[in-house]
Amino acid sequence: MKKIFFVLIFLVLSGCAQLRPFEDMRREAGQKETVGISTQDMPAICYNPLWSDEKDVQKLAELACQKTKRQARFDSKKHFSCSLMLPSVAFYKCY
Numbered sequence: 001m002k003k004i005f006f007v008l009i010f011l012v013l014s015g016c017a018q019l020r021p022f023e024d025m026r027r028e029a030g031q032k033e034t035v036g037i038s039t040q041d042m043p044a045i046c047y048n049p050l051w052s053d054e055k056d057v058q059k060l061a062e063l064a065c066q067k068t069k070r071q072a073r074f075d076s077k078k079h080f081s082c083s084l085m086l087p088s089v090a091f092y093k094c095y
Contacts, residue, residue: 019085021047021057023064037089040068042075045090046082057090065094 024036024044038044043064045057061072072092081089 019048019051021045021052021060021086023060024082024089037081038064040064041094043072043092043094045092046086047088047090048086049088052086058092061090061092065092068094070094 022045024038024046036044043061045060045064047057058072058074061074065072071094073095075091075093077088077090079089080087
């Protein structure tokens with residue numbers, strides 16, 4: 001019975017969460033400026049190292065850098081900085 005309870009709680013919490021990696025370009029409602037930590041020179045990709053593939057994270061960084069016709073190169077990562085389900089952030093520099 002306890003297992004079912006925890007599974008239900010996980011499903012409810014994850015129903016509101018995005019589970020795929022994403023570029024942290026969050027905005028406040030009605031605003032054009034971003035409050036996320038990603039910039040044109042340094043894209044920040046939120047991901048979960050347990051189930052996110054590093055190739056997918058790299059691909060998102062490449063897409064972000066392609067907007068300014070540049071290539072992405074891994075710079076650093078930070079843990080427990082994004083969301084509950086995607087706690088890690090990988091930083092890339094556009095060259």
